[in-house]
Amino acid sequence: MQTPSTWLEISIEVEPEAVETVAEILARYGYNGGVVVEQGWIAGDEGPEFQYDPTRPVWLRTYLPFDDQVEETRQRIEHALWHVSQIRPLGPLQTRTLAEEDWANAWKQFYSVLRIGERTVIVPSWLEYQPQPDDIVLWLDPGMAFGTGLHPTTRLCLQLLERMVQPDQHVLDLGTGSGILAIAAAKLGAGHVLALDNDPIAVRVAQENVERNQVNAVVQVAEGSLGVGQAMGHWLSGDFGPAEPDPALRAQTPQAIFDLIAANLIAKVLVTLAPDLAAALKPGGYLISSGIIDIKEREVIAAFAKVGLTMVERHGEGEWVALVHRR
Numbered sequence: 001m002q003t004p005s006t007w008l009e010i011s012i013e014v015e016p017e018a019v020e021t022v023a024e025i026l027a028r029y030g031y032n033g034g035v036v037v038e039q040g041w042i043a044g045d046e047g048p049e050f051q052y053d054p055t056r057p058v059w060l061r062t063y064l065p066f067d068d069q070v071e072e073t074r075q076r077i078e079h080a081l082w083h084v085s086q087i088r089p090l091g092p093l094q095t096r097t098l099a100e101e102d103w104a105n106a107w108k109q110f111y112s113v114l115r116i117g118e119r120t121v122i123v124p125s126w127l128e129y130q131p132q133p134d135d136i137v138l139w140l141d142p143g144m145a146f147g148t149g150l151h152p153t154t155r156l157c158l159q160l161l162e163r164m165v166q167p168d169q170h171v172l173d174l175g176t177g178s179g180i181l182a183i184a185a186a187k188l189g190a191g192h193v194l195a196l197d198n199d200p201i202a203v204r205v206a207q208e209n210v211e212r213n214q215v216n217a218v219v220q221v222a223e224g225s226l227g228v229g230q231a232m233g234h235w236l237s238g239d240f241g242p243a244e245p246d247p248a249l250r251a252q253t254p255q256a257i258f259d260l261i262a263a264n265l266i267a268k269v270l271v272t273l274a275p276d277l278a279a280a281l282k283p284g285g286y287l288i289s290s291g292i293i294d295i296k297e298r299e300v301i302a303a304f305a306k307v308g309l310t311m312v313e314r315h316g317e318g319e320w321v322a323l324v325h326r327r
């Protein structure tokens with residue numbers, strides 16, 4: 001794809017609590033789903049060291065190619081942020097036009113090689129990297145990656161996949177986003193990975209990343225969901241499908257075909273999809289669920305217990321929880 005020559009930078013200052021929501025909105029509209037997060041830093045006690053100050057406001061930026069749709073997209077972002085501003089204070093939306101060189105610098109300085117777990121290394125596609133013998137290298141443009149690190153919910157899943165993927169397994173990545181977990185599963189030796197997302201933009205980005213990582217033979221990316229997930233709208237729209245799930249959709253869930261499912265969704269979606277997730281797993285298969293905010297953890301655990309899944313592991317990072325269940 002040719003890189004556009006002029007860019008519109010969209011920036012907004014937000015409170016730390018709003019970072020995630022606003023970043024999701026910017027990722028939806030920004031080029032390649034990328035968002036730069038500039039956190040508030042304070043000088044540390046150790047001379048020139050700097051520390052992140054979790055109480056300071058955060059700047060979020062995304063970039064739009066300056067084309068015929070740029071104004072329409074800017075208005076959509078403004079509209080989505082207006083909804084958020086009804087609940088949380090947000091700074092005014094700021095825009096400026098950037099030439100290609102300035103954009104490349106503004107954007108790329110925030111990304112570097114990122115090592116996760118024991119062997120997984122995420123390398124922005126414009127950087128050179130000489131892999132170590134055991135490295136599992138994922139070549140990814142920012143996409144769902146936030147700031148200088150990955151989102152904790154993704155990091156937790158990658159650490160679990162590293163330990164859990166076995167050769168030739170049949171894996172489902174439900175809510176694939178950038179495709180990161182599906183690509184990791186393929187490089188860790190899975191035999192077949194189905195990567196589903198109900199957001200067409202995510203599907204396009206995931207497919208591009210699958211091709212960049214040359215795992216097309218193993219990963220199948222498709223637009224859609226599992227069982228009653230098919231009746232849900234975009235995850236940021238609050239459309240979780242009808243209150244009474246349609247039994248006809250549940251009946252469409254593939255039965256007992258996956259050895260491993262990774263589902264980095266949100267608690268409410270995991271709870272609704274619990275019967276479909278359990279049905280799709282082979283007996284003895286494992287479910288990695290993530291995207292669970294700690295106050296919702298009990299609800300998710302109860303929903304999984306109800307469909308016969310046994311909890312075998314729990315991992316937390318900050319307020320985020322990832323669970324491993326066995327059918």
Ligand SMILES: C[S@@+](CC[C@H](N)C(=O)[O-])C[C@H]1O[C@@H](n2cnc3c(N)ncnc32)[C@H](O)[C@@H]1O
Pocket residue numbers: 144153154157174175176177178179180181196197198199202224225226229230232234235264265269291
């Ligand atoms: C938090 S992101 C996770 C992305 C990626 N798997 C990762 O770990 O970084 C959640 C993704 O799930 C998708 N999603 C949300 N609800 C869904 C549903 N009902 N069915 C399929 N995909 C869904 C969203 O579009 C989004 O791309």
